[in-house]
Amino acid sequence: MARAWHLMSRPSGMPTPDNFALDDYAPPALGDGMIRVRNAWLSVDPYMRGRMNDVKSYVPPFALGEPMQGGAVGEVIESRAEGFAEGDKVLHMAGWRDEAVIAAGEAQKLPALGVPDQAFLGYLGMPGMTAYFGLLAVAGAKAGDTVFVSAAAGAVGSTVVQIAKAKGMTVIGSAGGADKCGWVAALGADATVDYKSGGPLVRKLTEAAPQGIDVYFDNVGGEHLDAAFAAANPNARFAMCGMIEGYNSGEPMAFRYIMSIIAKRLMLKGFIVTDFMSRMAEFYADMGAMAAAGKLRSEETVHDGLDRQVDAFLGLFSGGNTGKMLVHV
Amino acid sequence: MARAWHLMSRPSGMPTPDNFALDDYAPPALGDGMIRVRNAWLSVDPYMRGRMNDVKSYVPPFALGEPMQGGAVGEVIESRAEGFAEGDKVLHMAGWRDEAVIAAGEAQKLPALGVPDQAFLGYLGMPGMTAYFGLLAVAGAKAGDTVFVSAAAGAVGSTVVQIAKAKGMTVIGSAGGADKCGWVAALGADATVDYKSGGPLVRKLTEAAPQGIDVYFDNVGGEHLDAAFAAANPNARFAMCGMIEGYNSGEPMAFRYIMSIIAKRLMLKGFIVTDFMSRMAEFYADMGAMAAAGKLRSEETVHDGLDRQVDAFLGLFSGGNTGKMLVHV
Numbered sequence: 076m077a078r079a080w081h082l083m084s085r086p087s088g089m090p091t092p093d094n095f096a097l098d099d100y101a102p103p104a105l106g107d108g109m110i111r112v113r114n115a116w117l118s119v120d121p122y123m124r125g126r127m128n129d130v131k132s133y134v135p136p137f138a139l140g141e142p143m144q145g146g147a148v149g150e151v152i153e154s155r156a157e158g159f160a161e162g163d164k165v166l167h168m169a170g171w172r173d174e175a176v177i178a179a180g181e182a183q184k185l186p187a188l189g190v191p192d193q194a195f196l197g198y199l200g201m202p203g204m205t206a207y208f209g210l211l212a213v214a215g216a217k218a219g220d221t222v223f224v225s226a227a228a229g230a231v232g233s234t235v236v237q238i239a240k241a242k243g244m245t246v247i248g249s250a251g252g253a254d255k256c257g258w259v260a261a262l263g264a265d266a267t268v269d270y271k272s273g274g275p276l277v278r279k280l281t282e283a284a285p286q287g288i289d290v291y292f293d294n295v296g297g298e299h300l301d302a303a304f305a306a307a308n309p310n311a312r313f314a315m316c317g318m319i320e321g322y323n324s325g326e327p328m329a330f331r332y333i334m335s336i337i338a339k340r341l342m343l344k345g346f347i348v349t350d351f352m353s354r355m356a357e358f359y360a361d362m363g364a365m366a367a368a369g370k371l372r373s374e375e376t377v378h379d380g381l382d383r384q385v386d387a388f389l390g391l392f393s394g395g396n397t398g399k400m401l402v403h404v
Numbered sequence: 405m406a407r408a409w410h411l412m413s414r415p416s417g418m419p420t421p422d423n424f425a426l427d428d429y430a431p432p433a434l435g436d437g438m439i440r441v442r443n444a445w446l447s448v449d450p451y452m453r454g455r456m457n458d459v460k461s462y463v464p465p466f467a468l469g470e471p472m473q474g475g476a477v478g479e480v481i482e483s484r485a486e487g488f489a490e491g492d493k494v495l496h497m498a499g500w501r502d503e504a505v506i507a508a509g510e511a512q513k514l515p516a517l518g519v520p521d522q523a524f525l526g527y528l529g530m531p532g533m534t535a536y537f538g539l540l541a542v543a544g545a546k547a548g549d550t551v552f553v554s555a556a557a558g559a560v561g562s563t564v565v566q567i568a569k570a571k572g573m574t575v576i577g578s579a580g581g582a583d584k585c586g587w588v589a590a591l592g593a594d595a596t597v598d599y600k601s602g603g604p605l606v607r608k609l610t611e612a613a614p615q616g617i618d619v620y621f622d623n624v625g626g627e628h629l630d631a632a633f634a635a636a637n638p639n640a641r642f643a644m645c646g647m648i649e650g651y652n653s654g655e656p657m658a659f660r661y662i663m664s665i666i667a668k669r670l671m672l673k674g675f676i677v678t679d680f681m682s683r684m685a686e687f688y689a690d691m692g693a694m695a696a697a698g699k700l701r702s703e704e705t706v707h708d709g710l711d712r713q714v715d716a717f718l719g720l721f722s723g724g725n726t727g728k729m730l731v732h733v
Contacts, residue, residue, distance in 0.1 A: 125667070132667050133638075133667055133668075133669075296662070296663070301656075309462075315665045315666050315670075316666065317666060318662070318663050318666065321662075321663055327630075327658040327659055327660040328658065328659055328662055329656040329658045329659075330656055330657055330658075330659065331656040333625070333647070333657055334625070334647050334650055335674075336644045336672060336674040337644050337645065337646065337674040337675070337676070338461050338462055338674070339462075339674065340462075340674045340676060340679070341644075341673075341674050342671070342672070342673045342674075343665060343670075343671070343672040343673075344669070344670075344671045344672075345664075345665040345666040345667070345668065345669045345670050345671075346666070346669055347669060350669070
């Protein structure tokens with residue numbers, strides 16, 4: 076019998092384990108054009124928190140009592156779809172479970188880029204595309220720019236750091252604690268900001284970037300965003316990717332430097348990675364070349380076993396991961 | 405002897421009359437290429453508050469003990485500059501005084517558009533250009549869009565309302581009190597929001613714009629900006645022109661709906677009207693045609709006498725003006 080994580084109640088504030096249940100479930104029958112996949116790698120991502128609320132957004136909310144969804148990589152173990160054979164490795168969105176039965180059109184065979192399978196949930200997957208298009212297309216970052224990225228030890232942020240360095244930018248990354256900051260520096264960041272050490276973030280950022288910042292890649296919101304307002308150079312561009320600081324609190328965020336938007340003519344642009352799906356080939360070509368040239372390092376925080384997925388997910392909000400957070404089934 | 409307002413001390417928070425002094429001053433000698441102007445109309449504008457602080461910004465701070473500057477319209481009474489003759493009407497930045505001696509290159513003869521002279525301090529001047537380029541160039545507003553503009557009874561906001569209507573947009577304007585809202589409606593606004601009446605602004609705005617807003621023209625910041633986040637449609641564009649709510653308080657602004665920037669892919673862009681000086685001919689041509697077609701109404705709140713200028717300026721922060729606030733010397 077297959078097993079899947081179900082959302083049993085909608086969290087108010089920080090989710091707790093009793094919002095979720097790991098239960099048996101019966102995958103649909105394998106109809107024409109469908110494949111059965113044994114999942115090997117399951118993704119947890121901050122954006123999933125939003126799907127636990129019953130509000131209209133850019134992705135529909137998870138249904139109560141139903142298996143949840145999310146990025147997954149697995150192996151085809153049965154196929155009734157042309158072009159898919161047993162043993163094929165595929166990327167799809169029927170995660171949070173050990174076995175999935177899906178239409179072949181909802182799966183994508185892993186490109187042959189010579190990287191580990193789970194990279195397609197990280198720097199060559201949705202987090203990587205988020206980093207790539209957010210930095211280069213949304214913020215329009217270019218060689219010579221000084222880029223500040225928050226949550227720089229996370230899946231998206233660590234990829235931003237490496238793309239920015241590969242493209243000739245100066246990079247300042249923020250992360251929580253000396254270990255993570257050390258890893259961000261090892262990825263090539265020119266300076267790091269430890270948001271957990273004492274003192275106001277705005278001062279730490281302006282010290283780390285005495286020349287000011289031209290681009291801010293926001294994964295955090297709140298105090299990080301306010302510090303970026305303060306440190307921004309005229310005409311700086313902000314790629315607004317996430318505000319993990321606010322996902323659970325529901326509290327208003329306060330900004331002391333927001334008037335910089337006007338005085339410095341800042342541009343802020345929110346984006347969703349799915350806006351860039353039509354440019355996936357460009358992403359694989361450029362990132363594949365960077366990976367082949369040894370310019371992309373990956374780190375993963377792996378939880379073993381489907382029963383650990385909720386722990387992995389909750390860890391995203393307490394800084395529990397360095398690099399991409401994954402579950403290995 | 406000429407007289408000018410001098411900044412005597414830098415205000416902390418809301419300015420008070422004792423920050424300023426109206427004193428005699430000696431204009432410079434009338435050198436070659438210079439003109440002497442008797443000022444007739446003096447402008448007060450919210451942005452001037454920023455120049456009273458000793459901080460680097462897009463315009464330098466006023467110097468303590470020196471005559472202040474600002475938009476003014478007057479008549480040339482003596483000329484040593486080619487192309488300028490006694491009786492010419494000119495627009496220049498040596499305001500806050502009754503008589504100015506300036507280089508001819510710092511003055512602009514009033515275009516013959518058949519409007520009152522003081523219009524060049526209002527809807528055909530800096531506030532008008534701010535409205536025009538903020539709405540059409542920065543926010544990219546177009547026919548069919550629903551536009552929300554705050555401080556819609558002010559010099560900039562009332563011009564935004566009228567340009568938007570002339571260009572086929574739906575307009576919601578906010579203002580303080582029933583009288584001002586009535587005037588905004590008379591300008592053509594499809595709906596108004598009285599921010600001084602009871603209840604949360606976000607509810608009033610979403611009721612006034614059940615279809616959501618595609619463009620927000622921000623003159624206020626704070627709760628108005630937060631309401632715009634809540635009411636925004638996907639891909640809405642925000643022209644960030646001013647945040648008068650924060651000019652004096654120095655307090656952080658709190659936002660409950662700022663995560664909409666990401667979920668709705670919003671674009672926020674700060675701008676300064678001087679960025680568009682090279683497009684002044686386009687502005688005069690389009691706005692002149694609108695004025696000739698009777699599509700632009702103006703209202704002015706006029707204080708008589710140079711000695712009233714500080715009162716006029718302070719009135720900007722207490723809702724003392726409907727339309728453009730002016731001093732008539």
